[in-house]
Amino acid sequence: MSQNPTTAATLEVAGAASRRTRRRLLAVLGFVATVLLTFLGLLAITFFIGRVIPIDPVLAIVGDRASNEVYQAARVAMGLDQPLPVQFFHYVVNVFSGDLGQSVSTGRSVVEDLSRFFPATLEMATIGIIIGVVLGVPLGVIAASRQGSIIDQIIRVVGLLGYSMPAFWLGLVGLALFYARLRWVGGPGRLDIFYDGLVQPVTGLLLVDSLLAGEIEIFWNAVTHLVLPASVLGFFSLAYIARMTRSFMLDQLSQEFVTTARVKGVPERLVIWRHAFNPIRVPLITVIGLSYAGLLEGSVMIETVFSWPGIGNYLTTALLNADMNAVLGSTLVIGAVFIFINKISDVLYRVLDPRAR
Amino acid sequence: MSTRDWLLEDSPHSRLQANAGRAYRVFTALLRNPLSVLGGLIILILVLTALLAPWLAPYSSTGQDLANRLAPPSGAHWMGTDELGRDIFSRVIWGSQITLTIVGLVALISAPLGLLLGAVAGYFGGWTDRVLMGITDIFLSMPKLILALAFVAALGPGINNAIIAIAITSWPAYARIARAETLTIRNSEFIAAVQMQGASPLRVIVGHVLPLCTSSMIIRVTLDMAGVILTAAGLGFIGLGAQPPLPEWGAMISRGRTFILDQWWVATMPGFAIIIVSLGFCFLGDGLRDVLDPKSEGK
Amino acid sequence: MAPMLSVKNLRVSFPTHRGRVEVVKGISFDLGRERLGIVGESGSGKSMTGRAILKLIRKPGLVTADRMDFDGIDLLQQTEKQMRAIRGARISMVMQDPKFSLNPVMTIGEQIAEAVVTHEKLGRGEVQDRMLSMLEAVRINDPKRVAGLYPHEVSGGMGQRIMIAMMLIPGPELLIADEPTSALDVSVQAQVLDIIDNLVTAKGMGLILISHDLNLVSRYCDRILVMNAGTVVEECAAGQLEQAQHPYTRGLLAAMPVINETRDELPVLDRSQWAGT
Ligand SMILES: Nc1ncnc2c1ncn2[C@@H]1O[C@H](COP(=O)(O)OP(=O)(O)OP(=O)(O)O)[C@@H](O)[C@H]1O
Numbered sequence A: 001m002s003q004n005p006t007t008a009a010t011l012e013v014a015g016a017a018s019r020r021t022r023r024r025l026l027a028v029l030g031f032v033a034t035v036l037l038t039f040l041g042l043l044a045i046t047f048f049i050g051r052v053i054p055i056d057p058v059l060a061i062v063g064d065r066a067s068n069e070v071y072q073a074a075r076v077a078m079g080l081d082q083p084l085p086v087q088f089f090h091y092v093v094n095v096f097s098g099d100l101g102q103s104v105s106t107g108r109s110v111v112e113d114l115s116r117f118f119p120a121t122l123e124m125a126t127i128g129i130i131i132g133v134v135l136g137v138p139l140g141v142i143a144a145s146r147q148g149s150i151i152d153q154i155i156r157v158v159g160l161l162g163y164s165m166p167a168f169w170l171g172l173v174g175l176a177l178f179y180a181r182l183r184w185v186g187g188p189g190r191l192d193i194f195y196d197g198l199v200q201p202v203t204g205l206l207l208v209d210s211l212l213a214g215e216i217e218i219f220w221n222a223v224t225h226l227v228l229p230a231s232v233l234g235f236f237s238l239a240y241i242a243r244m245t246r247s248f249m250l251d252q253l254s255q256e257f258v259t260t261a262r263v264k265g266v267p268e269r270l271v272i273w274r275h276a277f278n279p280i281r282v283p284l285i286t287v288i289g290l291s292y293a294g295l296l297e298g299s300v301m302i303e304t305v306f307s308w309p310g311i312g313n314y315l316t317t318a319l320l321n322a323d324m325n326a327v328l329g330s331t332l333v334i335g336a337v338f339i340f341i342n343k344i345s346d347v348l349y350r351v352l353d354p355r356a357r
Numbered sequence B: 001m002s003t004r005d006w007l008l009e010d011s012p013h014s015r016l017q018a019n020a021g022r023a024y025r026v027f028t029a030l031l032r033n034p035l036s037v038l039g040g041l042i043i044l045i046l047v048l049t050a051l052l053a054p055w056l057a058p059y060s061s062t063g064q065d066l067a068n069r070l071a072p073p074s075g076a077h078w079m080g081t082d083e084l085g086r087d088i089f090s091r092v093i094w095g096s097q098i099t100l101t102i103v104g105l106v107a108l109i110s111a112p113l114g115l116l117l118g119a120v121a122g123y124f125g126g127w128t129d130r131v132l133m134g135i136t137d138i139f140l141s142m143p144k145l146i147l148a149l150a151f152v153a154a155l156g157p158g159i160n161n162a163i164i165a166i167a168i169t170s171w172p173a174y175a176r177i178a179r180a181e182t183l184t185i186r187n188s189e190f191i192a193a194v195q196m197q198g199a200s201p202l203r204v205i206v207g208h209v210l211p212l213c214t215s216s217m218i219i220r221v222t223l224d225m226a227g228v229i230l231t232a233a234g235l236g237f238i239g240l241g242a243q244p245p246l247p248e249w250g251a252m253i254s255r256g257r258t259f260i261l262d263q264w265w266v267a268t269m270p271g272f273a274i275i276i277v278s279l280g281f282c283f284l285g286d287g288l289r290d291v292l293d294p295k296s297e298g299k
Numbered sequence C: 001m002a003p004m005l006s007v008k009n010l011r012v013s014f015p016t017h018r019g020r021v022e023v024v025k026g027i028s029f030d031l032g033r034e035r036l037g038i039v040g041e042s043g044s045g046k047s048m049t050g051r052a053i054l055k056l057i058r059k060p061g062l063v064t065a066d067r068m069d070f071d072g073i074d075l076l077q078q079t080e081k082q083m084r085a086i087r088g089a090r091i092s093m094v095m096q097d098p099k100f101s102l103n104p105v106m107t108i109g110e111q112i113a114e115a116v117v118t119h120e121k122l123g124r125g126e127v128q129d130r131m132l133s134m135l136e137a138v139r140i141n142d143p144k145r146v147a148g149l150y151p152h153e154v155s156g157g158m159g160q161r162i163m164i165a166m167m168l169i170p171g172p173e174l175l176i177a178d179e180p181t182s183a184l185d186v187s188v189q190a191q192v193l194d195i196i197d198n199l200v201t202a203k204g205m206g207l208i209l210i211s212h213d214l215n216l217v218s219r220y221c222d223r224i225l226v227m228n229a230g231t232v233v234e235e236c237a238a239g240q241l242e243q244a245q246h247p248y249t250r251g252l253l254a255a256m257p258v259i260n261e262t263r264d265e266l267p268v269l270d271r272s273q274w275a276g277t
């Protein structure tokens, strides 16, 4: 009699465990399927943009000064004499084998260009999201715990400004103020001109590379250049993260278990951080993921303003030169990263929350 | 009976009276919220400025005065002049017409498109739903700005193409809302009654389902307008939207970039216009949401 | 003997768009080491009374009273910090629905341990022992395993017993139980109430049992307050409920089904009989 419940419990635990792994496996498969499907959708859209909308995609690639032979050769080389589904199939195969075509303006393959420019964007967006999280989360929590206070009002205004201020404008104003007038930060670009090219790219992240090379001076110079564009990005993610944190926290603070904690005599600081904040860590991860993906997108504008040699700058240059391969390649890469972060944060939600496990 | 009594009557006698009464109640509720009043005022001023631009603007939007280029803000030129000596204040006023056109056309294209797709998906369900919502989801999980950029790149720069590109990237959110609303309405008794009378699906959707989606739609469209303004300005800034010499605010900021270090006003002034108008839509949207859909506060 | 809790003219109000609305309109009662039942229909202000005693009505709600003394302490004069030392340790409260009143992302063990650690400096092992024996005291069979579970992994009845363990572990002198069983299956209601009753009696604590079930309250309590629309309309010993005077109480009594009943239809409260809102 005393033996039985234990065995039953063990069996039950084992059964639950295998059920859990199966459920997890299914979740992973479903995740892969939706990511692939969404990615195919993205390919369909870029294909549509590149091959269907332009009245003459060949012209868009070779330019209007090309001779007839060049034109015809390009047309066949691009497979434009074949039916659309076949063309799409070739396009998908090419993309998955890592071929995004040649860039007209740089003369290199788009993949090579992108891998050269991507780290600069990544560095800026990452510092931006760190600023956004480190400031945005505590501000949101404080705003919610002192609803109606001055801090709460400030967070509200900041949140609204984050929705209504053009990022490129804030970047320009920042440059005019902190660079031109106050001289607190470095100007456009990743480094002062005379430091350029002194550090061998290893990771492509200048902060890391300069430290690896032991070049402290260059590291600090890179920091002064990075701080303004990253702060501008940080402002927008701060606005969004603080607003969402505040709304999640308000939701939690009105829950019954928060009252329970107060009934127990738990100090207010712990009521807020341990009881109200802990349950929202998981949904916050999703918000932060979305915000990070949004920063990658927002960096297009910011990079233009700060002449930041990243993927956004590459994209805008390509746009102005009608360099379609480069445009579609960057769209594809930014889109893919965006989709991936989006879906990952969605899945993390389900993996990390004890209620959903 | 006063007009107010007629509007607030508990059992209205006509559809007109019911609608008018509802609109009146929403309106008075909005008036109680200071921020939504401010938002409404800003948008009203935007509309008036756009309509009255020829009379309000002290100078023409394109008239050059090279002797007076890059003049700082002064009594004669409240916001200074740009690199061709054009009065920035006047150009900002004329620019309101462009902003209003963009906002209006994007709303007119994308909202009905999304509404229709969502309603059809929700009403018919099954494969129609799965395919339509699959496409919607793909669009939704894509970066809007980048997508708009790519569309404009293919269509060619210009304000019309910018409007089309923005509309193409903003319908999916509306489709989602319309579908969700349709799903809740679809199985209600009164839809069954209408169907029993032999109404065609098109009639049911257009005549009965769509009108019920409008309030959540209006909230969402108003809230989205700030984003539309920012995207349009961004396209203008990159040089893909409105082309010079049009006084589009984003394009004006782009021109001022070159002078940002010394003549800060050229790029800064149009930015304030963008911020104020976007804030106006945010305020009004927030207020509308509180009044029409109190459940979703803060989301 | 001076009462443990003495409340006089307690009022709770909230601002609404039609001005301040009082939801508790000046109630008074004394409580010794006994079991007091508060009954009344939904919205009559029972929960607000319970929370007001713990000073847990948050802004913009407002609590006033001529007197609210607990064991010689004037609760009205206590600072928030002083109140925290009283909450849990001396006055505690079991809430209605364990599904919502337990923290979903903390294990049960952590939540119970927190209640002790907040008030006493104890070693890790000691806390663990206290927690496990408390779980046993509320008749949880496998306390070690249960302590590691999350609230969504236990049943409602078990959740409420855990809640009771959590509220009694610091050894309070007064327990307020706010409809502790109304979210539970009928089959486990009696079990949970018996546990409360046994522990309260064994430790010689005071109990305020809030409920809208007159039957249940008269079974588990010594004295009963009947509330309606924010006021106390009747106060009597549990045994003398049959002699209640107020028409509201009589109405409630009449509406109660009895075993072997021959009535075809239960009477409906006739509100016109007493002056109220
Ligand atoms: N924050 C608030 N603002 C305004 N009114 C409130 C607020 N909280 C509670 N009330 C009102 O106070 C009244 C009393 O509520 P209380 O929770 O004490 O009722 P109750 O007797 O416990 O009812 P139940 O049996 O449903 O739990 C209710 O009418 C409720 O509407």
Ligand SMILES: [Mg+2]
Pocket: C046, C047, C048, C178, C179
């Ligand atoms: Mg209650």
